[in-house]
Amino acid sequence: MYGVSRADKVASLARRRGFFWPAYEIYGGVGGLYAWGPYGVVLKNKIANLWREVFVYKHDFVEIQSPDIAPYVVFKASGHVDSFKDVMVSCRECNRKYRADTLLKEHGIEIREDLSPSDYEDLIRENNVRCPVCGGKLGNATYFTTMFQTIIGPYSENKGFLRPETAQGMFTEFKRVYEAMRKRLPIGIAQVGKGFRNEISPRQGVIRLREFDMMELELFYDPSDDECPYLDDYLDEPINMLHKEMIERGDLSGYETMTVKDALDRKIIDNSWMAYFMILSHIFLEMLGIPRTRQRFREKLAGERAHYARKTFDQEVYLDRWGWVEVSGHADRTDYDLSAHLKNSGVDIYAERRLKEARYVKEYEVRPRVRDIKRDFGDKVGVIMSRLSKSDVNKLLDSFKRDGYILIDDIRLDKKYFDIEVKVKKIESEKFIPHVIEPSFGLDRIAYAVLEYAYNEKGDRIILSLPAYLAPYDAAVYPLLSKDEFIEYARGLYDELVKSGYKILFDYGDSIGKLYARGDEIGIPIAFTVDYKTLEDDTVTVRDRDTWVQYRIDKGRIQEFIEKILGGIGFEEAAASMKLELI
RNA sequence: GCGGCCGUGGUGUAGCCUGGUAGCACGUCGGCCUUCCAAGCCGGAGAUCCCGGGUUCAAAUCCCGGCGGCCGCACCA
Numbered sequence: 132m133y134g135v136s137r138a139d140k141v142a143s144l145a146r147r148r149g150f151f152w153p154a155y156e157i158y159g160g161v162g163g164l165y166a167w168g169p170y171g172v173v174l175k176n177k178i179a180n181l182w183r184e185v186f187v188y189k190h191d192f193v194e195i196q197s198p199d200i201a202p203y204v205v206f207k208a209s210g211h212v213d214s215f216k217d218v219m220v221s222c223r224e225c226n227r228k229y230r231a232d233t234l235l236k237e238h239g240i241e242i243r244e245d246l247s248p249s250d251y252e253d254l255i256r257e258n259n260v261r262c263p264v265c266g267g268k269l270g271n272a273t274y275f276t277t278m279f280q281t282i283i284g285p286y287s288e289n290k291g292f293l294r295p296e297t298a299q300g301m302f303t304e305f306k307r308v309y310e311a312m313r314k315r316l317p318i319g320i321a322q323v324g325k326g327f328r329n330e331i332s333p334r335q336g337v338i339r340l341r342e343f344d345m346m347e348l349e350l351f352y353d354p355s356d357d358e359c360p361y362l363d364d365y366l367d368e369p370i371n372m373l374h375k376e377m378i379e380r381g382d383l384s385g386y387e388t389m390t391v392k393d394a395l396d397r398k399i400i401d402n403s404w405m406a407y408f409m410i411l412s413h414i415f416l417e418m419l420g421i422p423r424t425r426q427r428f429r430e431k432l433a434g435e436r437a438h439y440a441r442k443t444f445d446q447e448v449y450l451d452r453w454g455w456v457e458v459s460g461h462a463d464r465t466d467y468d469l470s471a472h473l474k475n476s477g478v479d480i481y482a483e484r485r486l487k488e489a490r491y492v493k494e495y496e497v498r499p500r501v502r503d504i505k506r507d508f509g510d511k512v513g514v515i516m517s518r519l520s521k522s523d524v525n526k527l528l529d530s531f532k533r534d535g536y537i538l539i540d541d542i543r544l545d546k547k548y549f550d551i552e553v554k555v556k557k558i559e560s561e562k563f564i565p566h567v568i569e570p571s572f573g574l575d576r577i578a579y580a581v582l583e584y585a586y587n588e589k590g591d592r593i594i595l596s597l598p599a600y601l602a603p604y605d606a607a608v609y610p611l612l613s614k615d616e617f618i619e620y621a622r623g624l625y626d627e628l629v630k631s632g633y634k635i636l637f638d639y640g641d642s643i644g645k646l647y648a649r650g651d652e653i654g655i656p657i658a659f660t661v662d663y664k665t666l667e668d669d670t671v672t673v674r675d676r677d678t679w680v681q682y683r684i685d686k687g688r689i690q691e692f693i694e695k696i697l698g699g700i701g702f703e704e705a706a707a708s709m710k711l712e713l714i
Numbered sequence: 715g716c717g718g719c720c721g722u723g724g725u726g727u728a729g730c731c732u733g734g735u736a737g738c739a740c741g742u743c744g745g746c747c748u749u750c751c752a753a754g755c756c757g758g759a760g761a762u763c764c765c766g767g768g769u770u771c772a773a774a775u776c777c778c779g780g781c782g783g784c785c786g787c788a789c790c791a
Contacts, residue, residue, distance in 0.1 A: 139784095147725060147741085159764065159782050214791055221715075228715060228788070277791070295791080331789045332715080339790075437791055592752070612748060640744095644751030651751095663749065672750075679751070714750090 137451035141583050142336060144593060148653050150174065150582065151337055163333030163341035165575070170603040170653055175344065175578050177601045178419060179323050182346045182572065185415050186408075190361065192319030192348065193312060197300025199325050202283060203290040208475035209299050209468060211292075214438040216276040218251050222262035223270045231272050234260060248272035279327045279341075293327035298569060301349040302468040306480050309351075316482055316565060317352035317404075323574070335453060337579045344574035350404055351565040353484055354466075359403040365410045366392040371427040373447075374399045378432065386427035399430070401442065405461055408570040412446050412459055419581045420598050425449040428461070439467045448580045458580060459572040466564040473564065481562040490558045497527050498550045508542060515539055585654060587677075595654035596677050599696045602654040606693055607636040609646045611662040621661040624671070624686065631690060651676050656696055659689060672714060675702040682711035 146152040149168035153160045167175060187194055206212050218231040231251040238260055246254075251272040254260075262269060279293040294300070301308075301320040308320055326345045333339040371386040372394060389397070391410050400406045409428055417423050431443040440462040447455040473480045499519055505512045518539050519527075528551075530537045536545045585597045599605070608625045610617030618639050625637040636655060638646050643660065650658055658674045660681075665671050669686045680702070684692060688709060695705040706713075 143725075153783085156782095162782080211791075217789090217791090219789095230789080275789095277789090328790080333790085334784075435791095439791095609750095611750065614748095642748070642751080642753065644753075646752090647750080648752045660750070674750080681750075 137583060137586065138336070138453075140593075141579070141586050144586065144595070144652065145171065145582060151579075163330055163339065165337050165340060167575075167578075171578065173603040174581065174597075174601060175574055178578055178581065179344075179346060179574060181418065181600070182415065183321070183323070185411060185418070186346075186348050186570070187319065187321045190319055192321055192350075193308065194321040194323070195300065195304060195308060196322065196324060197297070197304055199294055199327070200281065200283065200291050201294055201299065201303075203292065204475065205299055205303060205472075206278065206292050206295075208471050209302070210438045210471060211278060211295060211299075212276070215278050215295065216274055218246070218248050218272050219275045220251065220255065220269045220272045222267045229262075229269075231255070248274060275331075277329050277331070279329050294325075295328050296326050296571070297322040297324045297345050297347045298349055298464075298571065299468070301347070302472055302567075305351070305469060306478070309482060314483060316484070317350060319348050319350045321346070321348045323347075337575050338450075338453060338456060340575055343576075346572040346574055348408070348570050349464075350408070350568045350570075351482070352404060352568070353482070353563065354566040355484070355563070357403060357566070359407040362391070362403050362407045365407065366390065366395075368410050368413070369423070370394055370410055370413060371423065372399055373427050373429040375430045375432060378430065400444070402463055402568060404568040405442075405444075405463060408568065409444060409446070409461055412461070412570060412572075416446070416448065416458070416577070416580075418598065419577065419584075419601065420596070421448055421580055421584050425584075427455070429455070429457075437462065439464050441465050441467075448576075450580060450583060456576065456580075457573070458576045459570060462569045462571070464567040464569050466566050468567065469564050480564070482565045483560050483562055485560045486558065492558055495524055495528055495551060495553055497524055500548050500550060504544070504548055507548075511542060515542065515544070589679075592648055592651065594651045594677060597654035597656070598699065599656040600699065602656050603634070604636040604650075604653070604655045605633045605697060607638065607646070607650045607655045607658040609637075609643060609658060609660050610639050611643050611660050613640050616666060617661045620665060624659065624661065624689070628689070628693075633690075633693060647674065647679075657693070657702070659684075673706075673711070678702065681714040682706045683714055684709070684711050 144150070148170060150171035151165050151167045154164040154166040155161050183194065186192070203212070206215075219228050220231050220234065221228045231248075232246075235251070235254055235258070238258060240254060240258055240260075249272070255269055255272070260269060261267065278295050281291050281293060283289045283291040300322055305320070309316075309318065312318055323344065323346045325342060327342050330339060330341055333341055368391050369388050370391050371388050373383070373386045377383070377387065389399075391400075391406050394400045395403070395406055400409065413423055413426060416426055425448060427447050428444040429447050431440075431445060436443045442463040444461045445457040446459040446461065448458050450456050469480050472478075499516065501512065501516065504515055508515065527537055531546050531549075531551075536543050538544075581597065581601065582595070585595045587594045587596050606628070608621050608628070610621040621639065622637060625635050628635045636650065638649070641649075647658060654676070656676050658676070659671045660674065661671055664683070665686075670683050671686060671689070672681045673684050673689075673692060674681045692705060692709060695708070696702065700708075
């Protein structure tokens with residue numbers, strides 16, 4: 132556990148080579164706040180861009196940026212203010228802190244919802260509840276919210292929060308996006324950005340941060356048409372499920388592999404969009420180098436789910452030190468959020484659906500012939516008219532149909548006193564509140580997991596076997612020796628490749644072994660080396676980061692080779708397809 | 715917040731018990747050498763010894779307080 136765990140090695144490499152490290156170190160650091168360095172930022176950006184391709188662009192979804200800061204009302208409406216808040220009591224003796232509600236429940240005391248801190252204090256006193264650990268007296272009860280609070284502008288009453296999720300932005304700005312995108316549904320609205328949670332005690336490196344990047348997608352769809360059109364291609368894909376049934380029998384160590392179709396047939400997953408995003412997430416992490424056997428979807432039970440979710444699965448990745456760790460959450464948020472904002476803001480946040488066929492509704496109008504009624508019933512016309520204006524048209528019609536007349540008090544009014552008109556109204560569309568399926572990813576955790584899975588050792592050397600398209604450089608160019616003619620040639624090659632748009636590391640001055648070793652540690656997938664033969668025939672060697680195997684390649688074919696590698700083709704396969712000469 | 719362990723150049727550490735010039739290795743920078751995997755040689759830079767206070771002629775070292783980290787507890791919508 133100590134000193135040699137994979138997590139320590141990754142953290143050490145990350146710090147040494149500039150992927151990430153604890154922020155504000157010069158002032159001693161602050162728990163849960165990390166800095167991402169040069170290579171770390173490249174990695175995160177590449178992961179985010181791949182996510183955009185897989186989840187957003189492929190479906191013609193859209194991405195927005197909403198503010199990190201929101202006024203109080205937004206998170207009041209969304210339910211976060213109430214459910215992110217707990218009443219805490221601390222022990223006067225040992226200072227341990229407890230959630231007041233769970234403490235009272237453990238003592239078998241019934242509690243109502245919405246108790247204030249002083250209500251809790253009363254209950255604690257009346258029931259003589261003491262610290263369960265040391266038996267000490269309990270102190271004052273206070274609210275604790277894990278959202279970061281702030282003040283917007285100079286007036287202290289203008290409270291705001293740093294958002295705990297980017298998702299609310301998609302809901303608060305939904306109407307505009309929906310209209311700008313010409314009222315198309317289903318529509319996915321994505322956001323990549325910061326979220327903030329004031330964790331009580333974050334101590335797992337970059338795994339649990341107080342400020343972190345999220346990649347969230349809210350898929351808005353018409354609940355009367357909830358079929359995901361993309362799912363068919365994936366029905367036979369295997370998916371690893373730790374479902375409710377397994378959890379309830381205490382079987383938490385692994386997962387059951389089933390096809391997506393089975394998961395749906397067995398109603399483990401009951402929404403086709405959710406199933407689609409889940410299988411896509413399996414594949415996405417696989418593309419990042421995390422094998423599917425080390426991933427699973429854990430169903431969240433009723434008590435574990437967020438207040439807004441009808442059903443949730445956490446995608447978990449197995450990490451060396453911390454075991455199964457959540458990297459994405461898949462929630463069925465129904466119409467919870469939109470309805471909440473509709474209710475609280477009073478703004479009409481609806482979608483419209485065009486009916487497949489226009490519906491025609493018969494509308495009857497029953498118009499009394501006032502002149503005739505007045506003639507036959509005289510003064511009573513006033514009472515009659517006022518009663519008629521309050522009565523339901525359908526009831527009048529029923530009465531006519533049944534009896535041929537209607538009664539108002541004792542007065543019998545035959546059909547002849549009325550003009551009955553039938554109007555046919557054409558209805559082409561109707562309003563509804565879209566439902567939402569949300570896949571939500573923690574970018575920092577994923578970046579960490581990618582590093583941990585890419586981390587390899589070969590003898591005493593470290594190799595970061597990142598997928599080529601995630602590496603901080605596409606390739607490296609080195610001179611075999613630090614001789615001017617090699618360096619010049621290598622620099623020329625470097626310039627050429629950079630001009631073509633590749634990200635290339637050019638390094639020299641140390642022994643070739645050392646150059647390779649440094650490149651391996653930051654994950655550069657291939658290295659081109661200029662040697663004596665290069666000066667004679669314009670060929671260089673190309674070396675594989677993972678196997679150290681080398682081929683000789685014409686300078687003119689280098690870009691073709693890089694393209695293949697970036698496209699995800701393996702080194703050997705790329706070399707074979709280009710019929711390169713093994714060294 | 716509690717308990718245990720810990721805090722010395724970028725990294726890993728020695729020194730602490732028994733107070734007296736802060737040492738080593740790796741890395742890094744410059745040079746020489748070098749025909750493919752952190753080779754060798756020479757030279758350089760780089761340390762508020764986590765912070766503050768106390769004891770002492772003298773504190774990295776002993777004492778007190780704090781901060782930070784790891785692990786466990788609690789917490790993690």
